[in-house]
Amino acid sequence: MKESFVCSSQMQLLTLLLSLAILPGLVASTSSLINTTCSRIPEMSYDYCVGVLSTDPAGASAIDGRGLAVVAANQSMHNVTSTLHMLSDLVHELNTCIEYYKYMNELTASAIEDFHAGRDARGIYPKLRDASYGPLNCDMALFEGAKKNPVE
Numbered sequence: 001m002k003e004s005f006v007c008s009s010q011m012q013l014l015t016l017l018l019s020l021a022i023l024p025g026l027v028a029s030t031s032s033l034i035n036t037t038c039s040r041i042p043e044m045s046y047d048y049c050v051g052v053l054s055t056d057p058a059g060a061s062a063i064d065g066r067g068l069a070v071v072a073a074n075q076s077m078h079n080v081t082s083t084l085h086m087l088s089d090l091v092h093e094l095n096t097c098i099e100y101y102k103y104m105n106e107l108t109a110s111a112i113e114d115f116h117a118g119r120d121a122r123g124i125y126p127k128l129r130d131a132s133y134g135p136l137n138c139d140m141a142l143f144e145g146a147k148k149n150p151v152e
């Protein structure tokens with residue numbers, strides 16, 4: 001759900017960017033410029049558009065539609081870059097989980113082999129116990145990554 005929100009926000013920013021680029025040059029007071037510009041973009045929520053452009057100091061100082069387009073482009077670039085970092089971290093965390101599960105697989109296979117060979121359960125138990133930690137270790141890696149890369 002968070003990932004789709006990120007994609008949706010990026011698409012809205014890109015829509016804003018494109019709309020700003022094709023609108024005729026607007027020159028007016030800053031809040032009036034933002035309000036007028038956002039009211040002319042039917043593909044996007046007016047409140048979202050005003051919020052995005054107003055929160056950036058460069059949006060408040062823009063004197064025309066081109067200036068607002070630069071603000072939207074910069075915010076899009078920031079969001080895309082942040083998403084790339086988040087995805088890179090997620091891939092790293094998933095690779096960590098893969099290693100945990102490979103180790104779990106080795107331990108469990110060894111325990112099964114020991115059972116079939118009739119070995120003492122006291123020697124098998126530590127393997128199965130250690131294997132049982134894998135999912136928790138993976139969950140912790142993913143949780144730590146989520147704390148590092150919150151999606152708002």
